[in-house]
Amino acid sequence: MTNTAPQPMYGGDEISALVIDPGSSWTRVGFAGEDSPKAVVPTFYGKAGDDIYVGDNELHSPRSGMEVLSPMSDGCVTDWDKTVKIWDYALSKRLYTDPKDHPLLVTEPSWNPAKNREKAVEVAFEQLGVPAFYLAREAVCSAFACGKPTALVVDIGSAVASVTPVIDGLVLKKATFHSNFAGDYVNNHLKALFKSKNITLTPHFMIAKKQSVESGQTAQATLKSFDGLADSYLEFERGRILNEFKESTSQVLDMPYSEVVANSRPSRPFEFPDGYNLNFGAERFATTEPLFQPQQFPLPDFTVDNNAQGISELINASVSACDVDARANLVNNVVLIGGSSLLTGCTERTNLEMTQAFPGMKIRIQAPGNSSERKYAGWIGGSILASLGTFHQMWIGKKEYEEVGAAIVEKRCK
Amino acid sequence: MASSADVRDMLDLPGRQAPPSRPPPAKRAKTEGKKFEGMNRELQNLLGDNTPAVTVMENRFKAKPNWKLKATPWVWTPFKNSARKDDLEFSHWVRGTPIEGEYVFAKFNKPVEVPTYTSEEYDKCLADTAWTPRETAYLLDLCKEYDLRWLVIQDRYEYEPEEKEPPSIRTLEDLKERYYFCCRKLMDLRREEGTVEWTARELELYNAMNFDKEKELFRKQYLERLLSRSPAEVAEEERLILEYRKLQESSKKLVQERHDLLRLLESPQTSSSFAQFQTSQGLSQLAANILANDKNRRRKTGPEAATEAAAQQTLQKGAAASHGNSHGNAQHSQAAAAHSHDSKSAQSANSPATATKTSKADLAQSATAKRVAKRVPPGQEHLYGISYHDRLTQGVFLRSSRVSTLKHTVQAKVQSVLAELAISAKLAMPTAKVCERYEALQQQITVLLDAKKQADKLEAEVKVLKAQKGGDESGE
Ligand SMILES: Nc1ncnc2c1ncn2[C@@H]1O[C@H](COP(=O)(O)OP(=O)(O)OP(=O)(O)O)[C@@H](O)[C@H]1O
Ligand SMILES: [Mg+2]
Numbered sequence: 001m002t003n004t005a006p007q008p009m010y011g012g013d014e015i016s017a018l019v020i021d022p023g024s025s026w027t028r029v030g031f032a033g034e035d036s037p038k039a040v041v042p043t044f045y046g047k048a049g050d051d052i053y054v055g056d057n058e059l060h061s062p063r064s065g066m067e068v069l070s071p072m073s074d075g076c077v078t079d080w081d082k083t084v085k086i087w088d089y090a091l092s093k094r095l096y097t098d099p100k101d102h103p104l105l106v107t108e109p110s111w112n113p114a115k116n117r118e119k120a121v122e123v124a125f126e127q128l129g130v131p132a133f134y135l136a137r138e139a140v141c142s143a144f145a146c147g148k149p150t151a152l153v154v155d156i157g158s159a160v161a162s163v164t165p166v167i168d169g170l171v172l173k174k175a176t177f178h179s180n181f182a183g184d185y186v187n188n189h190l191k192a193l194f195k196s197k198n199i200t201l202t203p204h205f206m207i208a209k210k211q212s213v214e215s216g217q218t219a220q221a222t223l224k225s226f227d228g229l230a231d232s233y234l235e236f237e238r239g240r241i242l243n244e245f246k247e248s249t250s251q252v253l254d255m256p257y258s259e260v261v262a263n264s265r266p267s268r269p270f271e272f273p274d275g276y277n278l279n280f281g282a283e284r285f286a287t288t289e290p291l292f293q294p295q296q297f298p299l300p301d302f303t304v305d306n307n308a309q310g311i312s313e314l315i316n317a318s319v320s321a322c323d324v325d326a327r328a329n330l331v332n333n334v335v336l337i338g339g340s341s342l343l344t345g346c347t348e349r350t351n352l353e354m355t356q357a358f359p360g361m362k363i364r365i366q367a368p369g370n371s372s373e374r375k376y377a378g379w380i381g382g383s384i385l386a387s388l389g390t391f392h393q394m395w396i397g398k399k400e401y402e403e404v405g406a407a408i409v410e411k412r413c414k
Numbered sequence: 415m416a417s418s419a420d421v422r423d424m425l426d427l428p429g430r431q432a433p434p435s436r437p438p439p440a441k442r443a444k445t446e447g448k449k450f451e452g453m454n455r456e457l458q459n460l461l462g463d464n465t466p467a468v469t470v471m472e473n474r475f476k477a478k479p480n481w482k483l484k485a486t487p488w489v490w491t492p493f494k495n496s497a498r499k500d501d502l503e504f505s506h507w508v509r510g511t512p513i514e515g516e517y518v519f520a521k522f523n524k525p526v527e528v529p530t531y532t533s534e535e536y537d538k539c540l541a542d543t544a545w546t547p548r549e550t551a552y553l554l555d556l557c558k559e560y561d562l563r564w565l566v567i568q569d570r571y572e573y574e575p576e577e578k579e580p581p582s583i584r585t586l587e588d589l590k591e592r593y594y595f596c597c598r599k600l601m602d603l604r605r606e607e608g609t610v611e612w613t614a615r616e617l618e619l620y621n622a623m624n625f626d627k628e629k630e631l632f633r634k635q636y637l638e639r640l641l642s643r644s645p646a647e648v649a650e651e652e653r654l655i656l657e658y659r660k661l662q663e664s665s666k667k668l669v670q671e672r673h674d675l676l677r678l679l680e681s682p683q684t685s686s687s688f689a690q691f692q693t694s695q696g697l698s699q700l701a702a703n704i705l706a707n708d709k710n711r712r713r714k715t716g717p718e719a720a721t722e723a724a725a726q727q728t729l730q731k732g733a734a735a736s737h738g739n740s741h742g743n744a745q746h747s748q749a750a751a752a753h754s755h756d757s758k759s760a761q762s763a764n765s766p767a768t769a770t771k772t773s774k775a776d777l778a779q780s781a782t783a784k785r786v787a788k789r790v791p792p793g794q795e796h797l798y799g800i801s802y803h804d805r806l807t808q809g810v811f812l813r814s815s816r817v818s819t820l821k822h823t824v825q826a827k828v829q830s831v832l833a834e835l836a837i838s839a840k841l842a843m844p845t846a847k848v849c850e851r852y853e854a855l856q857q858q859i860t861v862l863l864d865a866k867k868q869a870d871k872l873e874a875e876v877k878v879l880k881a882q883k884g885g886d887e888s889g890e
Contacts (some may be wrong), residue, residue: 034598360648393519
């Protein structure tokens with residue numbers, strides 16, 4: 001019957017907080033203290049007239065005139081109304097919980113502009129009505145998820161690839177670099193590849209019946225017909241095929257791309273939803289190469305600006321922007337996360353590029369082996385942070401917000 | 415059992431007056447003091463006052479749970495965190511009845527101490543043309559906010575100069591220099607004013623804050639150079655280090671050899687009396703000693719087998735013994751005399767005229783030898799079975815046993831080569847000539863093996879270098 005105080009050695013103290021990690025393709029929502037998000041919902045909304053649709057089921061059902069749009073750009077939330085709708089859906093329909101009863105921690109990219117941060121605080125208190133709020137840097141959370149207070153966080157997501165140095169749990173903003181050569185960019189390359197091969201991408205929902213055909217033969221599928229589907233919706237649905245292709249067939253070459261080497265690697269078949277299937281050889285590697293060499297592998301009919309930075313350049317720029325004293329420590333604590341880092345060979349290639357860029361330093365890349373730990377690293381770190389006893393002094397309280405205003409976020413969430 | 419009374423009775427001895435009464439029954443040893451758990455009482459009694467040598471542990475089961483007891487409740491309890499400036503309340507689960515008190519994690523809220531100052535103090539000691547009071551305050555604020563994490567402070571340093579102020583571009587070293595300068599100046603000031611007494615800790619702190627910007631910049635420059643070496647440079651450096659090690663090794667060897675050589679040149683120690691070398695016996699002993707020393711040294715460096723030196727030792731002993739003998743029989747057989755210096759010197763010792771003044775070379779060309787040489791035509795000695803030796807051992811031996819042995823590992827290799835040449839390792843007819851040729855052959859084989867080893871090594875090195883070169887080219 002004794003009141004057992006929390007053991008000082010164990011730094012956790014659950015206050016039943018909620019954690020939201022909004023990414024350009026997926027928003028991850030769950031309870032702090034758990035090891036993976038309870039709900040992962042697409043960060044997209046359907047818009048048909050005045051109606052807004054969110055959540056997997058609604059988004060994927062074909063509706064005439066429904067546009068599918070993203071409330072984010074450059075990794076930052078820009079359309080707050082729609083974002084709140086998505087969060088609200090996740091919290092009430094998937095977690096069955098009310099944000100009014102729980103402190104809320106939301107992650108943000110390190111380059112989130114000050115205005116946007118203030119908006120986030122405002123939305124949390126005014127619209128969601130949370131009792132306490134915190135805006136955490138996603139990179140810091142990712143580093144924490146890998147158990148590191150100091151790390152060079154390399155996050156290759158869907159819309160953005162970013163490199164962020166984290167020192168003692170604080171990001172170095174001036175040394176943070178990001179580009180849009182990430183998952184979605186690979187999708188664009190895949191789309192161009194299929195177009196050049198005259199492959200039509202028929203989304204899953206259109207297929208009524210299909211027959212298996214020999215490799216390279218025209219598909220034998222019966223299609224359902226729909227009226228008035230918006231292009232953005234079709235693009236969204238086709239994106240699923242591209243993602244499937246990336247997850248099963250795409251690969252990063254373990255050395256700078258060369259046609260000869262890529263051709264010498266075994267080819268792999270891929271079957272499209274309509275039954276059409278083909279063997280893919282060097283293309284498997286050529287379409288992911290722009291992640292590392294954007295200039296040399298532009299989209300057809302496009303040129304890539306000379307200042308554009310692939311993963312290796314981002315890393316180089318970031319490390320060089322840090323003080324000399326920090327560099328050795330950073331390259332020895334590289335954390336590689338984000339969904340697109342799951343591309344086979346990505347870790348090895350990053351390692352190779354870094355070894356060549358920093359020959360005098362010892363390089364160690366930590367990439368979680370578990371795929372959900374990679375995709376949800378930001379959320380997991382947030383979950384850890386929000387359940388630490390020592391963290392509870394950091395929350396922005398409702399009263400503080402009312403007294404100081406949204407500007408408090410700059411002071412508190414460093 | 416017969417008691418002593420019965421024996422006395424049998425032997426008709428007078429019985430004792432008082433037949434011994436039965437001793438009182440032994441008192442049960444009181445089990446005082448500790449009672450050991452898990453030990454039978456009887457067993458414990460046997461122990462008496464002694465403590466048991468081993469502790470007996472009884473295998474007990476866990477206490478039965480008390481089902482009737484109510485479960486300890488976990489209560490959703492609101493709490494206040496004293497580390498917070500507002501009175502925001504969170505709730506957490508607490509086991510049992512919650513007790514009021516400081517929040518457990520509040521004690522970890524430790525800010526760093528950043529000095530504060532008044533404007534008079536600033537004017538007195540902190541004024542600096544490069545810094546305005548406003549910027550100094552900004553810097554100190556930032557230091558406090560980021561707990562002196564300099565990398566972060568520099569990252570977040572965004573001072574907006576007021577009008578008329580020059581734009582501020584500060585390096586990390588500028589910031590550190592200013593901060594530590596302020597800290598030290600303020601400490602100085604306060605000590606002078608006598609408001610604060612300095613403890614050892616403060617003195618240490620004061621000294622530690624002595625920031626040398628130039629040195630720091632130099633260090634960073636150096637570090638930068640170190641870190642920004644190209645792959646080729648790193649490879650080159652590794653190669654140089656390797657070479658340096660090799661050179662070091664060979665120079666060590668050279669020094670050792672030189673040292674040995676110098677030792678040879680050193681004048682012999684003349685601590686003992688010179689007289690002992692005046693007799694021929696003493697002289698030959700000296701010669702033998704020098705020879706042995708030389709052999710020993712060579713054994714340390716050269717690949718000769720250890721056994722050889724040992725054989726040498728016995729050889730010398732034998733030689734010494736033979737001198738004794740030759741002394742005894744004045745008239746030694748001529749053939750024996752012609753065989754070695756040692757014996758010769760021993761012999762010539764009999765005629766003191768020659769013994770005193772003849773050198774070794776002269777000894778070799780002794781009268782007997784000359785006489786023999788005169789009668790045997792040159793080049794035909796072997797026909798007569800005449801041979802000249804440096805030294806001879808006493809007694810009979812098999813010539814094959816004198817064939818020099820090599821180091822164990824080398825011997826094995828040599829033997830395999832011999833096997834390849836279809837030459838038996840055991841000589842069928844070990845005549846002097848055969849033995850000589852055999853040894854020469856062995857010698858040549860070792861030379862060959864050495865050469866091969868060297869060639870293999872070089873070839874491997876060439877291969878490695880080629881591979882390296884190929885890698886460099888493909889890497890570029
Ligand atoms: N196994 C896989 N192989 C290759 N790519 C994958 C794999 N799994 C997910 N991806 C890709 O990773 C991307 C999603 O990653 P992630 O969830 O980290 O992005 P996000 O956080 O939503 O977006 P961002 O970080 O850009 O704002 C998608 O482009 C998806 O196609
Ligand atoms: Mg992300």
